[in-house]
Amino acid sequence: MKKIIPIIVLCVVSLSVQSQEKTKDHSEKVQTLDSTIKTLYAVISGEKGVERDWTLFKFLFKPDAKLIPSGKNKEGNYKVRYMKPDDYIKSSGKWLVENGFFEKEIHREVDIFGNIAQVFSTYEAFKSESG
Incomplete structure (x- = not known):
């Protein structure tokens, strides 16, 4: 049986097709907002023992981007953490x-103003796809 952990994360990032590492062009994976978010979930997801493609992960972010996960700390208080992609x-x-x-996305809300998009994505987390 799959263990399902519902989590809501607010993650403020600057998504970009400008690669920090110019070794491979991943532009086809970020043609739309939808494909970019799906790529983000896919790149960190994998079975036990499977290495992640961190070059692709870093490709998704501008050099000064921040991930801002929220959750309870050890004392039970809600906090946010500010992380660079390399910190993650x-x-x-x-x-x-x-x-x-x-991570499997179960809900998404997008607000767009000009060339800025704010995405609230809710996902379930699993340790394995097979259960």
């Missing part, structure tokens, strides 16, 4: 491979 890789990369982890 350092803090979660090894854990994702050792444990397996999948």
Whole structure:
């Protein structure tokens, strides 16, 4: 049986098709807002033992982008953390491979004003797709 953990995360990032690492062009994965968000979920998801494509992950963000996950701290108080994409890789990369982890989007709300989009994405988290 799959263990489902419903989580709501507000993540403020600057998505971009400008790569920090020019080794591979991933532009086809970020043609639309929808494809960009699907790529973000896909790149951090994978079974136990499967390495993540961190070059693709970093491609999704401008150099000064911040991820801002929220949740309870050890004392039970709600807090936010400000992380660069590299901070996320350092803090979660090894854990994702050792444990397996999948995110499946279950709801999305998008507000667009000019060339700025604010996305609220709700997802379920699983340790394995197979259960």
